[in-house]
Amino acid sequence: MGIGLGILLLVIGLILLFAIKEFPDAVQEVVDPGTVGWILVVAGVLALVLGLVMNKQRSTTTHVEERRDL
Structure with a gap:
């Protein structure tokens, strides 16, 4: 969501600055x-x-699985 929202805000801002x-x-x-x-x-x-x-x-997180056998 952050990347899409960033692109949307950037495009609207650039339209307000240069196109209109x-x-x-x-x-x-x-x-x-x-x-x-x-x-x-x-x-x-x-x-x-x-x-x-x-x-x-x-993407750089690791997951550790702990197993306890009884």
Whole structure:
């Protein structure tokens, strides 16, 4: 989930930054879309990095089975 969410946030942030040139005035009065785009890009990169780190930790774990014969 972390990797997919990171990619989604990254794509939406980059679309807000570079693809959409004009926003309605009502939107720009409330919040700056460029700032929201940068926040989403940073959050997406962070989610990607954390997702990859968590997958790496999950793949390097070892399992030990303890058997007691009576």
